[in-house]
Amino acid sequence: MRVLFFDPLHGAAGDMVTGALLDCGADQALVMQAMRSVVGEPTISIVDRAGIRAVHVVTHAGPAPRTLGEVLAIVRTADAPDEAIRMAEGVYHRIHAAESEIHGDHAHFHEVGADDAIADVIGACTALHSLNPDGVVVLPVLLGTGTVEGAHGRYPLPAPATLALIREGGLLARFSGEEGETCTPTGAALLAAFQTISRQQVPSFRVERIGYGAGTRNPKETPNVLRAMLVETEEAAPGDTVDLLETNVDDVTGEVLAQTLQNLIGAGARDASAAPLLMKKGRAGYLVRVVCSPDKSSALARLLAEELGTLGVRCSPLVHRFVAERTIEPISTWIHGEERAIDVKVGRIAGKVYSVKAEFDQVAAWADHLGVPVRIVARQVEEEAWRAVRRSDDGV
Template identity: 50%
Template sequence: MPGLKSIGTMRLLAFDPFHGAAGDMICGALLGLGADKEQVMRAMSSVVERPHIETVTRCGIAALKVHTRAGPAHRTLHEVLAIVQRADAPSPVISQAERIFRRIAAAEEAVHGTFHVHFHEVGADDAIADVIGACMAVYLLSPDIIVSLPVAVGRGMLTCAHGTFPVPAPATAEILSSGHLVVMAGDYTGEQLTPTGAAILTEICRKGMNNLPTGTILKTGYGAGTRDDPTSPNVLRAFLMEYQGMSEDLVDVLETNVDDMTGECIGTVLTRVMEEGARDACAIPILMKKGRPGHLIRVIAPPARSASLAEILARELGTLGIRVTPAVHRFIARREIQHIPVCIHGEEIVFPVKFGYIGDACYLVKPEYAFAEEYARQRNIPVRDVLHEVTKAGKRYHTGERN
């Protein structure tokens, strides 16, 4: 089977935070990898004034510096989420940004207690823009897996909103405890990893690694920090790689049976777990004991999110037990998202379309449904018509691209 080996070829996004990380550095590195600048800027501009991007040098290394031109602000989680929800970005981007800020809020509460209701440094417009920009860039790059090499947190003491503390800051340390990043002190005296940078990396990275996996580096991107350290480049490096990662792509399967839930409630649960990081979710009609009709709820989850998703299932469904089949191998075809022009009823618009490959052969052309659904709703036309036109355009686009 000549195509079998290529099924295991995956696109890997690897961060190398050898000099720490911040939200603007993450955005710059992802733009350096080729994330569409205009789409990222449009998403960020929907929450702040349009950012300015320039190429700078840090210790002789050319890198992209993102200036959000936003001021400080103290906000509640509710206020931050309200801004995030208004962002001009696809729903998966907004959901991921919401999870990042909920992660920050949980860390703030753990450090300061339940009486603490306001974000401090991370409630500012620039932090919100950086999170939206990073999530949008990841969405556009569409890697199969995201990892991080050891992240430098810095050394010494720092002064923050609640006084002077050793590095890393209390909130940053708490955020790191909720993920799987590998940390190191680094050589710099001062803070190298900001709370926003920690929250983004902890949320989007499946795991921390001490070394890059074996593979081919396709592209390298550098995001610049504000300081210009004369002895070490203040940059975040990122790699886009192609590697044979089949054996490392593991998922958990969560299952539970229910017989007392309406279809509407089950639909709500499936939507909720997808928003919270599930890879897939479904409800299967079954016949339960004593002849009762019911549903098998099945959720495919990244191992790092199994516990939180199981808790959601228990709370939403009222079930007392969630079965977990851990570490199931998953075969993944290589895929990429292209943004292609489509003419619908005389209007030309750019649509995101997913292409799937086995070897070099494209076997799947699939429009992003959420985008098509929103477009159809705004124009009051059937979504099936939109999907049909976008699929035809996607096939023409792919054929023309390969000729």
């Protein structure tokens, strides 16, 4: 499994994310094409940051306050892959939620809605798409102190929007002790959107590529860079460990939820379910839970986000589970003078059968053909399965 690590050695901003991904092997021509379609020709250069060679991306664009709709309209015109555009839309929905929490429902984007920020988001999403990792890990984000001047006035650092994005994205953070803004809202939104798995899910790996994205400032004592590492993990050992994905939703219909569960199973989930939930402010919602193998957690977390519009998916990695010995055995049964073989799932512990369950779809189809209630057909098939098990145990 190929996993991408983001390691904010000093900070995180949109241009730093794009630069790190380019240095890690992302398709530069594709990224330049996407960014160029939003603003003028960006400049990509190699710079030195406290002795570290890094890629610096400059968009040459100015400020422009915009609404979410105006920003999304620009994003959708970008000459970029469809998946990259969807990722960029998700990034801006995250930023809008954070800005609305702080400034109210009619918040405008200022710094993050400027042409350069939009180009950085499109560039970073296109770069990630071109690398196509199986999972993304974000190591703790470093936060600076002091104040920053914004469109709404002077704010303490970390900026309120940055903190809200870090919280909602489940990112780990720590203070760097440095004066100044080390993590911008755009950088926080990108890392939160890209993160799909936790560091605990990748206990060991081989490093394939390393990239450094440079920030604009160049302090002498600290390398102002974001590091990206593309690694190859060891193959997940088969057995009794799974990942557990969870998210809370309160704005989807039952039909959408049911289709999403079906899509998750079709995409390789071991199990997918939804339970009613009472959420904050008394809103009714659902807890959606997915059980999957570790190698599928990244893709299924992304599917959850795309289908349900959720901004965060919790992942509990490497959960131990009891796994019984299971076989599928065809069981021949006579009902109303007709014989049919129905697949039955047989569960064993230490070789002893403790559970039999007929495959529902086959049972339902036969019941419909016979004009008999499904429960009657299922019961007779499972009774015959138990008789077959006993004959096998007795050596008959």
